[in-house]
Amino acid sequence: MAQNVYDQPAFFDAYSGMRRSNQGLDGASEWPAMRALLPDLQGLSVLDLGCGYGWFSRWAREHGAARVLGLEVSELMLDRARTTTSDPAISYETADLETIELPPGGFDLVHSSLAFHYVEDAARLFAQIRRGLVGGGHLVFSTEHPIYMAPSEPGWRLDGDRKTWPLDGYLLEGPRTTDWLGARVVKHHRTIGTTLNLLIAAGFTLEHVEEFGPSPDQIAARPELADERQRPMFLIVRARA
């Protein structure tokens, strides 16, 4: 099954303390870039893959979605998500993105934030998402950027004034094990090319590809983000079914 470190209590507590957990969508620096790629949600049936605490699921309902299904592998996160809403048009269910089966044409929009890098078989996942979307529906997702994920020892290096991100292993696809918030986390490194070609092979038309780093305005507000312009943190894609 896909990585589920989120059900380890110590990890869950640490994750719960992050900006993106406490402050919701506005605590995630990439959210404005994701939001800009979303279609008008009015009346749409929305699927949120790896919904976490349900921040996006609730936001989608507040912005006109007719119904939202949030799927998540972590029971601790689902428990918390369920406590945050009594809206009958939002439902939360347990699902593993590695083995998910979606009914044909049930959704107008599939959203996913920072979950796909835990999935080993992206070809299968994209085929299921394409099947689950109506023709003309959209997939909008973020994932860790492969430049961020590839290195055998991910981290910054200072060379005099120059801060660099020593890259290796970029073309060596496969699992990457790192320590994050005190847990061993396994992610699956794919190049941008592989991700995009798998989407095309699944029947998607690519509409936008963004290698995300904080904007100048975001850096002005939080100067500690400036280094993030040296290498992208996230890959954000919009594709049409």
Add this chain to the structure above:
Amino acid sequence: MAQNVYDQPAFFDAYSGMRRSNQGLDGASEWPAMRALLPDLQGLSVLDLGCGYGWFSRWAREHGAARVLGLEVSELMLDRARTTTSDPAISYETADLETIELPPGGFDLVHSSLAFHYVEDAARLFAQIRRGLVGGGHLVFSTEHPIYMAPSEPGWRLDGDRKTWPLDGYLLEGPRTTDWLGARVVKHHRTIGTTLNLLIAAGFTLEHVEEFGPSPDQIAARPELADERQRPMFLIVRARA
């Protein structure tokens, strides 16, 4: 105008000594990957942007193209290209990719090898190429990979056993000046996302995106290529008009 270091005699002599100059298409490690993306050339009208010595233009004719136009900014390269063929269906002309104007719908295939990174205004270039292609025609091109181009000091670093490519400036798009074969060369760094979004905006459908490094077979034949798996050298794209 676009970078034209190729008309500096000392640079031209040094470039002429490279594998890809002496051995033609088979001297370029990325050629098998490019070739695999080409459509059947039988009867096609082909445009080769930055045709250099004309290796691809001649290959296209040998593989069935009805006619080939090779455009190149370097007069020294054009002079050499013209000496290599007397085929009346191949023509070579001077053109600057920064200011090129293509007649509408004149070509079935546009090919370009390692020329677009010299072009500052890629939006203009892609719009011209889209205009020059028939509907359903293809653009297949290679360019230096932005990971290769971005760093302020591009080059390998050895950390114990680990060979890394210290990356910086990836999200800082714009000119990059490097020394290559004894000349100062100016290239224009764009992220993969920017390149793909400009293609989409110009009306192209993306069909394949490849971040090229040598294959295991190529490394077995030339072990000195092994490091090139640590970071991609080239970006290769096929798009449909």
